[in-house]
Amino acid sequence: MMNTIEEHKLAFMNFTSGLLGGGGVQIDIKPPSRVLLVDDEPRMLSSLGELLKTGGYQLATAVSGFEAIDHLGKGKFDLVILDMSLPDISGREVMDFIISSDVDTDVIVVSGNNDIDSAIGALKRGAFDYLRKPYAREELLKAVGNVLKQRDLKADNQRFAWQLESSERVYRYFVENSPDIIYTLNNEGMFTFVNNRVEQLLGLSREELIGKHYSSLVHDEDNELARYVFIERRVDERASRNVELRLRSHKGYCESRTFENSLLTISFSSMGMYALNQNENNPEFLGTYGVARDITERKRAEELIAYHAYHDILTDLPNRVLFKDRLGLSIIQSQRNETKLAVMFIDLDRFKLVNDSMGHVRGDELLQQVAVRLKECLRRSDTLARLGGDEFILSIPDLRDRQDVAEIAEKFLDCLQQPFFLGSTEVRISASIGIAMYPDDGSSIEELVRHADLAMYHVKAQGKNGHSFYDSSMVDASHQKLVVEQDLHRALERGELEMYYQPQVDVSTGRIVAAEALMRWNHPERGLLTPSEFLPFAEENGLMIPISDWMLESICNDLIEWNTTLNEPVRVALNLSPQYLERGKFVEKLTSALKRHEISPQQIEIEVTENTFIRNPDHAIEQFNRLCQLGVSIAIDDFGTGYSSLAYLQRFSIHTLKIDQSFVKEIHWESAHSPIILAIISIAKGLGLNVVAEGVETEIQSRYLERAGCNIMQGYLYHRPIPKTKLIQKLAELESEQLEKSFEQAGAK
Template sequence: MTAQLELEMLPRLLLVDDEPRLLSSLHELLCERGYTLVTAQSGAEALAHLVAQKFDLVLLDLRLPDMSGHEVMDFINANQIGTDVIVMSGEVGIEAAIGALKRGAYDYLRKPYSREELLKTVTNALQQRRLEVANARIASQLENSEKLYRYLVDSSPDIIYTLDHEGRFTFVNDRAYQLLGFSREDLIGKHYAILIHDEDLERARYVFNERRVDERASRNVELRLKCHNHPGADRTFNNTLMTISLNSIGMHVPDRDVRKLEFFGTYGVARDITERKHAEEVINYQAYHDILTDLPNRMLFKDRLGLAVIQAKRKAAELAVMFIDLDRFKLVNDTLGHVKGDELLQQVAMRLKQCLRRGDTLARQGGDEFTIVLPELRDRTDASAIAEKFLECLHQSFDLDGHEVHISASIGIAVYPVDGETIDELLRHADIAMYQVKALGKNGHAFYHNSMLDVSRQKIALEQSLRKALDNDELEMHYQPQIDVVTGRIIGAEGLMRWNHPQRGLLTAGEFLPFAEENGLMLPISDWMIKALCRDMQIWNAAGGQSIRLSLNLSPQYLDRGDFFEKMRGALVRYGISPAQIEVEITENICIRSPQYAIEQLNKLCELGVSVAIDDFGTGYSSLSYLHRFPIHTIKIDQSFVREIHDEHGHYPVILAIISIARGLGLHLIAEGVETEVQARYLRSHGCVTMQGFLFHVPVSLAAFICVLEEHFAMPDAENNVASLQA
């Protein structure tokens, strides 16, 4: 019987979390403290326990499978269930914390929390609960026991005090000494102003002279109190005040004949909310600042820009808004990882801040985008000078744990009121100007002009048309032959996409694919390209054509998609195409994004029988070790290197190095963009015998390509074949 009684006296805790491992870990941690523990993995299970049993404390996760933790707290409050709640959540938003505190949560712990933090919070909550229970019990015995009354007051976690009608302390409990360092002897008979922070004296004058006794009395007024012998360590208190009268001090009911109670003094309770205020300040700061760079975020930037616009309008002055986008940041992120990318953003923020004037605001818009407001602009040269300073400071290399990184920036500038009179207009126009810089080669700045808006609208119109191009059957494949210059035979062709635009005519891939990549259209376009290539190959095979190999460029976005291999295999089966007739071209930067995943996907293609070529070799940033790891059959020399060949007896080390690499690894080699006899002779003399380019043939439609092939294979003389193609 005694053991049962002791068990019932142990604090009873309800642990609510839908994550079994976290719940088990929490149970094991608290079990060692001697508590009676009950667990629940859903909101419904928690509500059932709350109805069936009494709990001293609930440890509640906000994310539950069937309802939120806030709804559980609403149930507790609605049914007046006498339990305290500690909220534990991984949510970083301020709304979750505010919602929990508004619903009466004792505390809010953000996951992951430390063992010590949890145990301390649980201990404090249970201790406070015990004190509250003790206070209630002692209050009921107050009339019969002064000793119990004194214990209640001095054991309170709050400062309890009384003032006379002139504002002098007549009583204060021991908590004042524990929190502020002032003893009873220091305060009794002294005016309350001795404790009040100088800046809060005016507000305190109303609070400490409170004479009202009903709901109108001052409640939850926040004041800062001084700490004895601790300069700079002021604490914030929440004061709940009520007026007491001579007739009610003994808790006696006043005589019905008494019409007016004589004012005796003020009774008050002051609760230390310093830690809560600090937590609120942190939450408020984080709500308006970027956690990574500590810069103002988009919300705060718009607020400051709005104030700057009002000020500029009042003074009839100009201001500038800058939109900065980092060039090559995505490459750094893909190459070195997001951690190093975050470090780069932090270093960029520090450099940009050093270029600002007093009163300027730099904010992080998101990702690798920053915005700046330059108030009180004298003229545009001020904004141009600051933009140049930004570009200059970013030109210096960045050190990321031994990795030397170089980036630049594209900066767009909009000026108030010429380029817009509202926040949204200025930001939108600065953004448009930034994209204009991007289009012209990046690494520069430009002021917004109305003509840019027309270009932007044309881009939007082009994007909308491109979305309809697939449905309207406006896309087609053109083919550029690949020639073996030794035999003169066409051994393959590269498939190049073209768009028959209703108004603008035939567009090359470079004129519309960048829009497709930016707007998420590469996946459906790549699906179409695979089907079109196989369909065209089927037409050639059905015409009795000799076996040649067609190649197509594969977007990195498409390779990243998990089902691209199935798409390829399905198209080959559907059109009856031999996998050996297809070659997939990838850029070497595809190796950087996710090397192991890329290897797995390309190995599947090779097992199917499809060959793999690296396009634009030598222009990327991947390690040569990838050539050993990746299932590669062909290397294509980029046309930017071929264009440099002006003398067939000259020395072009990059070309020679690529040829040597291909020969050493036993890989097939193709030179792209061959346009002159000098280039062809130089390449052939040094071992590259497969070429494509305008010297031999321009890309042509399927019908024209079939005619070229029919004529070519009908001519037995190889030299005549080459001559006809060059013609």
């Protein structure tokens, strides 16, 4: 990149060349700024276009890196608004093309990536600004305005420089109107010339500066560096470039401003100014010529970017990078002072439920309130950071023993158990806290963080809402988890998965009216595993969709066998993972499977939790409407355990509400009063929906539910989950009994 003086010289030479060749000054009308929008998301491109079209810019769009490069190769753009994540090549490669091809354009990077390396990489490649998604519209508009304003200023500088060697009059005119401070010093460092820009930026007139030493302007801490800037004796390519200094402001200007100084030393030989009988081999040094450009706003932007690179934008807490840096310093201090240090890993319980049911905006508000509460419990020497999501981590130095840490953990748990208010809604959460001690549980940053994380998961497994210190036995449990994850990858290939079915009984007739499909894993070493023991691993490792594909095909094959064996068709309820509904093309796969196996859609009921459709209502409405058009019924599982609004029940095509077993378990005597169960049954009847009670285990529960108006029940009182062969046998026996009763009734008549 040219230094400032070279920009002035080259622009002025081009300008005067035009004057001499063209016979006069040509005034150009500036065309509208051309802006290239690069993003692989059509909605984002449309949103950017709508936001920028009012600015009078000429817009072009690209949905991939190669398309952006094609645009840049064919036409000139003033600005590229570039997404770093593109489907073919990365935004960094597009910026590398701009650099290698010397494309004259500026770049504003927008990215959803919170990685500090991404921001630093973009800035090193010359990005004007780096915005993280989601960004405020005012933030983007300001960045676009700043970069185009800077280009305008640069263009003005070039136009100014075109006239520098054409005539002294033109030179003086443009020097005085330059956006930079232009100055000359004599060999003693006294100002001999300075343009009017100094008054606009520093509040000092040229008359006040002429004859004064440069040090009167320089910040005290920068005086030593200023000597190499203002008393510069080198010339041409050896002259000092891009040196930053802080200059004082006067006359009510309350802030120091930062300047980038580009210098050119003037000597007799370079200026062609010689005294009579001058020795050409030893020209006399006359002074310094320089241009100072105000880069205060750029420095502020760099400081802001650097701050965001080390802090979490949402909570303003240190992020992972800054935490590790501070933890490293604390470890060194603990070694020196022979004290203990604790790393505390904090994970919020039930945050996902709040986030899914109330939305990400409320979830962000909750995280901000949590951060404020936790910070109020800290000492100044402690470091609290947010790792992402609902995970926080804390470094606590200068400890005597574990009891000190336990008291701090209990203090955190107590403060988090107080209610949070998100709008008008009261929300209660808890936390699982894992603790690792230095030097007992590790001597490195990685060991301490990993062991605190293991201790936190141990609390999760024990029921959450508590704290635990790391113990070496937790490593074995963690290893066992990895083994399960690895075995799960092979379970599908080995045919170790199997469908079980738990019947749903109409207690008024004793008939089995439906069966809920429940997956089991015949693990070669651990035996029969229930869904809660392996499906969470499947969701974490991207196996939920292939496992759900297998489940759908297996249920269809079982239905074919039942329909062939039994006289009456059986309706099967299958639980649907949110991942499968949103990303697994479930409706298309179900439609194809039913058609291929010639199964009636009326035999299928889809069970989803209420949080599944609340997290993306519009998508859920579309999917459920398609299922209903197909003839499939829909049930809400675990109804009443989330934060759903009753208004959703009228928007969605729902056929059945299932009362969660946690409510059923609270029925201990027939005269009990369970307002939640009564409310659910009342809601179902009012909306014309079926209602099914889960987890019925006692006669008392059954009689209470039946009197309340719920006749369809599911639970160990009637049937445990059984393989398909036993279910077929059970259904066949019931059909036989029903047939015998029919014959007996016919004979009696």
